[in-house]
Amino acid sequence: EDQVTQSPEALRLQEGESSSLNCSYTVSGLRGLFWYRQDPGKGPEFLFTLYSAGEEKEKERLKATLTKKESFLHITAPKPEDSATYLCAVQAGISGGSQGNLIFGKGTKLSVKP
Amino acid sequence: DAGVIQSPRHEVTEMGQEVTLRCKPISGHNSLFWYRQTMMRGLELLIYFNNNVPIDDSGMPEDRFSAKMPNASFSTLKIQPSEPRDSAVYFCASSLVYGSTYEQYFGPGTRLTVT
Numbered sequence: 001e002d003q004v005t006q007s008p009e010a011l012r013l014q015e016g017e018s019s020s021l022n023c024s025y026t027v028s029g030l031r032g033l034f035w036y037r038q039d040p041g042k043g044p045e046f047l048f049t050l051y052s053a054g055e056e057k058e059k060e061r062l063k064a065t066l067t068k069k070e071s072f073l074h075i076t077a078p079k080p081e082d083s084a085t086y087l088c089a090v091q092a093g094i095s096g097g098s099q100g101n102l103i104f105g106k107g108t109k110l111s112v113k114p
Numbered sequence: 115d116a117g118v119i120q121s122p123r124h125e126v127t128e129m130g131q132e133v134t135l136r137c138k139p140i141s142g143h144n145s146l147f148w149y150r151q152t153m154m155r156g157l158e159l160l161i162y163f164n165n166n167v168p169i170d171d172s173g174m175p176e177d178r179f180s181a182k183m184p185n186a187s188f189s190t191l192k193i194q195p196s197e198p199r200d201s202a203v204y205f206c207a208s209s210l211v212y213g214s215t216y217e218q219y220f221g222p223g224t225r226l227t228v229t
Contacts, residue, residue: 034217043118043205043220044157087157091216101147101170102218106156 002027002092006105013078013112021073021108023088033071034102035064036087044087078112085109116140118221120206126227132194135224138187139208147207147218148181148191157205163189164211196228 005024013019025033032051036044048057050066057064061082063074073086089102119138127133139146147162161171163183171181178197183189193200203225207218 032216036220041222043207043222046217046219049217089157101159101162104157 002090002103004088004090004103004105006086006088006108008108009106010109011111013075013110015079015112015114016077018074018076018078020075021086021110023071023073023105024069025071025088025090026069027090027092027103029092030090032091033066034089034091035062035071035073036089038085038087038107047086075110078110080112080114083110083112118206118208118219120204120221120224122224123222124225124227126229127196128229129197130195131228132192133196133200133226133228135191135204135206135226137189137191137206137221139189139206140219141187143208143210143219144186145209145211145216146183146189147209148189149205149207149220151203151205151223160191193226196226198228201226201228 003026007022032049034049035047037047038044048064050064053066053068055066061076065072085107087104087107089104091102118140121136145164148160149157150160151157158173160173161181162169166183179193181191203223205220205223207220209216209218
Protein backbone atom coordinates (compact mmCIF):
# COMPACT_ATOMS: atom_id res chain seq x y z
CA GLU A 1 0.00 0.00 0.00
CA ASP A 2 1.27 3.46 -0.91
CA GLN A 3 2.13 5.41 2.22
CA VAL A 4 3.69 8.71 3.30
CA THR A 5 5.04 9.32 6.82
CA GLN A 6 6.30 12.68 8.01
CA SER A 7 8.44 13.35 11.05
CA PRO A 8 8.54 14.95 13.47
CA GLU A 9 4.86 15.78 13.97
CA ALA A 10 5.85 19.10 15.50
CA LEU A 11 9.10 21.05 15.62
CA ARG A 12 9.94 24.15 17.62
CA LEU A 13 12.96 26.19 16.59
CA GLN A 14 14.53 29.41 17.64
CA GLU A 15 14.94 32.01 14.93
CA GLY A 16 18.13 31.23 13.05
CA GLU A 17 18.27 27.59 14.21
CA SER A 18 18.50 25.45 11.07
CA SER A 19 16.85 22.02 10.91
CA SER A 20 15.28 19.44 8.59
CA LEU A 21 11.87 17.85 8.17
CA ASN A 22 11.57 14.27 6.97
CA CYS A 23 9.15 12.61 4.55
CA SER A 24 9.44 8.84 4.17
CA TYR A 25 7.44 7.11 1.48
CA THR A 26 6.62 3.70 0.10
CA VAL A 27 5.04 3.88 -3.32
CA SER A 28 4.86 1.78 -6.44
CA GLY A 29 6.61 3.78 -9.11
CA LEU A 30 7.17 7.31 -7.84
CA ARG A 31 6.27 9.90 -10.43
CA GLY A 32 6.75 12.97 -8.29
CA LEU A 33 7.13 14.14 -4.70
CA PHE A 34 5.54 17.42 -3.68
CA TRP A 35 6.04 19.78 -0.75
CA TYR A 36 3.31 22.15 0.35
CA ARG A 37 3.08 24.78 3.08
CA GLN A 38 -0.20 25.27 4.95
CA ASP A 39 -0.95 28.25 7.17
CA PRO A 40 -3.80 28.09 9.71
CA GLY A 41 -7.18 28.57 8.09
CA LYS A 42 -5.77 28.38 4.56
CA GLY A 43 -5.35 25.83 1.83
CA PRO A 44 -2.01 24.15 1.12
CA GLU A 45 0.37 26.29 -0.92
CA PHE A 46 2.58 24.55 -3.47
CA LEU A 47 6.34 24.78 -2.84
CA PHE A 48 8.31 22.17 -4.81
CA THR A 49 8.10 19.13 -7.04
CA LEU A 50 10.94 16.57 -7.08
CA TYR A 51 11.03 13.86 -9.71
CA SER A 52 14.08 11.65 -9.19
CA ALA A 53 16.58 10.62 -6.54
CA GLY A 54 19.39 13.13 -6.16
CA GLU A 55 17.32 16.08 -7.25
CA GLU A 56 17.36 19.26 -5.14
CA LYS A 57 15.30 22.44 -5.30
CA GLU A 58 15.60 25.69 -3.36
CA LYS A 59 13.37 28.59 -2.52
CA GLU A 60 14.58 31.30 -0.16
CA ARG A 61 15.45 29.54 3.13
CA LEU A 62 14.01 26.18 2.02
CA LYS A 63 15.78 23.37 0.21
CA ALA A 64 14.13 20.07 -0.70
CA THR A 65 16.07 16.91 -1.48
CA LEU A 66 15.00 13.45 -2.62
CA THR A 67 16.33 9.92 -2.22
CA LYS A 68 14.75 6.62 -3.25
CA LYS A 69 13.01 6.29 0.12
CA GLU A 70 12.66 9.76 1.59
CA SER A 71 12.72 13.48 1.10
CA PHE A 72 14.05 16.19 3.36
CA LEU A 73 12.98 19.79 3.64
CA HIS A 74 15.93 21.73 4.99
CA ILE A 75 15.22 25.09 6.60
CA THR A 76 18.24 27.37 6.92
CA ALA A 77 18.20 30.21 9.46
CA PRO A 78 14.41 30.16 9.81
CA LYS A 79 12.36 33.22 10.64
CA PRO A 80 9.05 33.42 12.53
CA GLU A 81 7.22 33.83 9.23
CA ASP A 82 8.33 30.32 8.28
CA SER A 83 5.99 28.96 10.96
CA ALA A 84 3.42 26.74 9.27
CA THR A 85 2.53 23.10 8.68
CA TYR A 86 4.60 21.52 5.92
CA LEU A 87 2.94 18.73 3.95
CA CYS A 88 4.59 16.13 1.78
CA ALA A 89 2.74 14.25 -0.97
CA VAL A 90 3.67 11.59 -3.49
CA GLN A 91 2.24 10.87 -6.89
CA ALA A 92 2.39 7.15 -7.56
CA GLY A 93 2.44 5.37 -10.86
CA ILE A 94 -0.91 4.51 -12.34
CA SER A 95 -2.42 1.53 -10.56
CA GLY A 96 -5.99 0.45 -10.99
CA GLY A 97 -8.14 3.52 -11.11
CA SER A 98 -5.85 5.79 -9.10
CA GLN A 99 -4.38 7.53 -12.12
CA GLY A 100 -1.44 8.65 -10.04
CA ASN A 101 -3.32 10.64 -7.41
CA LEU A 102 -1.48 12.53 -4.69
CA ILE A 103 -1.11 10.78 -1.33
CA PHE A 104 -0.43 13.20 1.51
CA GLY A 105 1.40 12.78 4.79
CA LYS A 106 -0.07 14.28 7.95
CA GLY A 107 2.43 17.10 8.03
CA THR A 108 5.01 18.64 10.34
CA LYS A 109 3.93 21.68 12.31
CA LEU A 110 6.85 24.08 12.48
CA SER A 111 7.01 26.90 15.03
CA VAL A 112 9.83 29.42 14.88
CA LYS A 113 10.23 31.65 17.93
CA PRO A 114 11.91 35.06 17.71
CA ASP B 115 -5.36 35.01 -11.51
CA ALA B 116 -7.85 34.71 -8.66
CA GLY B 117 -6.82 31.18 -7.79
CA VAL B 118 -9.26 28.46 -6.79
CA ILE B 119 -12.44 29.93 -5.32
CA GLN B 120 -14.57 28.08 -2.80
CA SER B 121 -17.85 28.97 -1.17
CA PRO B 122 -19.04 29.19 1.47
CA ARG B 123 -15.94 29.59 3.64
CA HIS B 124 -17.82 28.42 6.71
CA GLU B 125 -20.96 26.32 6.98
CA VAL B 126 -22.79 25.33 10.15
CA THR B 127 -25.74 23.02 9.75
CA GLU B 128 -27.82 20.56 11.71
CA MET B 129 -27.63 16.84 11.33
CA GLY B 130 -29.86 15.60 8.53
CA GLN B 131 -29.68 18.76 6.45
CA GLU B 132 -28.34 18.92 2.92
CA VAL B 133 -25.03 20.72 2.43
CA THR B 134 -23.65 21.96 -0.89
CA LEU B 135 -20.07 23.13 -1.28
CA ARG B 136 -18.97 25.02 -4.38
CA CYS B 137 -15.73 25.39 -6.26
CA LYS B 138 -14.46 27.43 -9.19
CA PRO B 139 -11.12 26.10 -10.48
CA ILE B 140 -8.31 28.14 -11.97
CA SER B 141 -9.15 29.10 -15.54
CA GLY B 142 -7.48 26.78 -18.04
CA HIS B 143 -6.99 23.90 -15.61
CA ASN B 144 -8.43 20.59 -16.77
CA SER B 145 -8.56 18.61 -13.54
CA LEU B 146 -10.39 19.24 -10.29
CA PHE B 147 -10.01 17.50 -6.95
CA TRP B 148 -12.10 17.45 -3.76
CA TYR B 149 -10.30 16.72 -0.48
CA ARG B 150 -11.36 16.46 3.15
CA GLN B 151 -8.97 17.38 5.98
CA THR B 152 -9.32 16.32 9.61
CA MET B 153 -6.85 16.21 12.47
CA MET B 154 -7.11 12.44 12.71
CA ARG B 155 -6.81 11.50 9.04
CA GLY B 156 -5.09 14.47 7.42
CA LEU B 157 -5.86 15.28 3.80
CA GLU B 158 -7.91 12.64 2.00
CA LEU B 159 -8.87 12.68 -1.66
CA LEU B 160 -12.60 12.24 -2.12
CA ILE B 161 -13.01 12.46 -5.89
CA TYR B 162 -11.35 13.91 -8.91
CA PHE B 163 -12.47 15.01 -12.36
CA ASN B 164 -10.54 15.25 -15.59
CA ASN B 165 -12.11 17.36 -18.35
CA ASN B 166 -15.33 17.47 -16.29
CA VAL B 167 -15.59 13.67 -16.12
CA PRO B 168 -15.33 11.87 -12.74
CA ILE B 169 -12.26 9.64 -12.91
CA ASP B 170 -11.85 8.27 -9.39
CA ASP B 171 -14.47 8.49 -6.66
CA SER B 172 -13.09 5.69 -4.51
CA GLY B 173 -12.48 8.15 -1.69
CA MET B 174 -16.11 9.19 -1.36
CA PRO B 175 -17.01 7.80 2.05
CA GLU B 176 -20.66 6.95 1.50
CA ASP B 177 -23.57 7.34 -0.86
CA ARG B 178 -24.50 10.44 1.12
CA PHE B 179 -21.69 12.20 -0.73
CA SER B 180 -22.01 13.20 -4.38
CA ALA B 181 -20.06 15.51 -6.65
CA LYS B 182 -20.74 17.08 -10.01
CA MET B 183 -18.83 19.15 -12.52
CA PRO B 184 -21.31 20.48 -15.08
CA ASN B 185 -18.69 22.60 -16.86
CA ALA B 186 -15.00 23.47 -16.74
CA SER B 187 -15.48 26.36 -14.35
CA PHE B 188 -17.74 24.95 -11.64
CA SER B 189 -18.06 21.95 -9.35
CA THR B 190 -20.19 21.03 -6.36
CA LEU B 191 -19.82 18.57 -3.50
CA LYS B 192 -23.09 17.65 -1.85
CA ILE B 193 -23.73 15.83 1.41
CA GLN B 194 -27.26 14.60 1.99
CA PRO B 195 -28.11 13.94 4.76
CA SER B 196 -25.24 15.43 6.75
CA GLU B 197 -23.94 13.84 9.96
CA PRO B 198 -21.72 15.20 12.77
CA ARG B 199 -18.81 13.00 11.62
CA ASP B 200 -18.80 14.91 8.33
CA SER B 201 -17.44 17.95 10.20
CA ALA B 202 -14.11 18.80 8.57
CA VAL B 203 -12.45 21.26 6.22
CA TYR B 204 -13.20 20.53 2.59
CA PHE B 205 -10.71 21.67 -0.03
CA CYS B 206 -11.02 21.95 -3.75
CA ALA B 207 -7.86 21.89 -5.87
CA SER B 208 -7.26 22.23 -9.59
CA SER B 209 -4.45 21.30 -11.91
CA LEU B 210 -3.36 21.45 -15.51
CA VAL B 211 -2.63 17.82 -16.22
CA TYR B 212 -0.19 17.19 -19.02
CA GLY B 213 2.34 14.40 -19.20
CA SER B 214 2.59 12.25 -16.13
CA THR B 215 3.23 14.70 -13.29
CA TYR B 216 1.20 17.67 -12.20
CA GLU B 217 0.94 20.22 -9.41
CA GLN B 218 -2.32 20.89 -7.65
CA TYR B 219 -3.37 24.34 -6.47
CA PHE B 220 -5.71 24.50 -3.53
CA GLY B 221 -8.56 26.81 -2.62
CA PRO B 222 -9.01 28.31 0.86
CA GLY B 223 -11.36 25.55 1.97
CA THR B 224 -14.84 25.32 3.48
CA ARG B 225 -15.02 24.60 7.20
CA LEU B 226 -18.12 22.45 7.75
CA THR B 227 -19.61 21.96 11.18
CA VAL B 228 -22.54 19.58 11.55
CA THR B 229 -24.29 19.76 14.93
